[in-house]
Amino acid sequence: DAGVIQSPRHEVTEMGQEVTLRCKPISGHDYLFWYRQTMMRGLELLIYFNNNVPIDDSGMPEDRFSAKMPNASFSTLKIQPSEPRDSAVYFCASRRDTQETQYFGPGTRLLVL
Amino acid sequence: GESVGLHLPTLSVQEGDNSIINCAYSNSASDYFIWYKQESGKGPQFIIDIRSNMDKRQGQRVTVLLNKTVKHLSLQIAATQPGDSAVYFCAENWWSGGTSYGKLTFGQGTILTVHP
Numbered sequence: 001d002a003g004v005i006q007s008p009r010h011e012v013t014e015m016g017q018e019v020t021l022r023c024k025p026i027s028g029h030d031y032l033f034w035y036r037q038t039m040m041r042g043l044e045l046l047i048y049f050n051n052n053v054p055i056d057d058s059g060m061p062e063d064r065f066s067a068k069m070p071n072a073s074f075s076t077l078k079i080q081p082s083e084p085r086d087s088a089v090y091f092c093a094s095r096r097d098t099q100e101t102q103y104f105g106p107g108t109r110l111l112v113l
Numbered sequence: 114g115e116s117v118g119l120h121l122p123t124l125s126v127q128e129g130d131n132s133i134i135n136c137a138y139s140n141s142a143s144d145y146f147i148w149y150k151q152e153s154g155k156g157p158q159f160i161i162d163i164r165s166n167m168d169k170r171q172g173q174r175v176t177v178l179l180n181k182t183v184k185h186l187s188l189q190i191a192a193t194q195p196g197d198s199a200v201y202f203c204a205e206n207w208w209s210g211g212t213s214y215g216k217l218t219f220g221q222g223t224i225l226t227v228h229p
Contacts, residue, residue, distance in 0.1 A: 004156075033216065043157075043202065043219045056216065091156050100145045100206050102217060104156035 002026070004105030006092050012111045018080040021108045024073055025094030033093040033102060034067055034077050043091075049075065050097075082112045121200065123224045132190040134223045136203035141184060145206035147217065148177060148188045152199045160188070160201075190225075198227045 005024040013019055025032045033048040047057040052069045060067070064083070069075040079086055089109050093102040126132050138146065144165040149157035163170045163177045163186075170177050176189040186203050204217040 042221050045216055045218075048216055093156075100217065101147060101159055101162060103159065104149075107156050 023092030029094035
């Protein structure tokens with residue numbers, strides 16, 4: 001079975017540009033999570049969805065960040081405008097409704113210059 | 114100026130030794146715990162989990178111990194191999210007010226280095 005798929009794997013952009021990160025969860029999984037990982041703050045939960053509905057976005061840093069899940073097989077995390085402090089690895093994870101184990105994608109390494 | 118970041122605990126062992134990685138969790142109401150392994154450049158990978166009604170659970174070469182009295186979790190790796198070198202995270206299923214938030218809260222991680 002395919003795991004969580006994220007794209008792009010690497011993104012380099014300039015400050016002020018819009019960045020869109022994409023995630024395809026494991027088929028049949030009801031929950032989708034977006035995390036950010038940095039050396040400074042470790043692994044932080046940004047937002048999560050259940051059945052395509054955002055449940056908790058309290059981890060989203062500020063209004064420059066937005067996330068959508070238009071259907072069960074696709075989600076985006078958008079940063080507009082991007083800033084150098086947004087540089088991090090962004091992970092998407094998914095799980096079934098009946099289990100707590102989350103399965104992570106390979107991550108998107110973002111560098112904002 | 115000097116940057117300040119997370120100072121992750123580190124554990125260095127020789128190949129073939131047993132490793133023990135410890136984790137203190139924060140929420141006494143947490144009922145599910147999980148260990149992840151993260152290799153360089155990859156996402157966290159599930160290793161083993163345990164529910165709060167258990168004290169011990171064994172997998173292949175790994176054992177998780179749970180001490181609810183002191184809110185402590187440990188991961189034991191038997192016959193550690195160089196391929197076990199990674200950052201190990203514990204996570205707890207977060208409950209509050211009788212409701213599961215459906216999310217995991219992660220620890221900061223421990224760096225395990227295995228020397229051949």
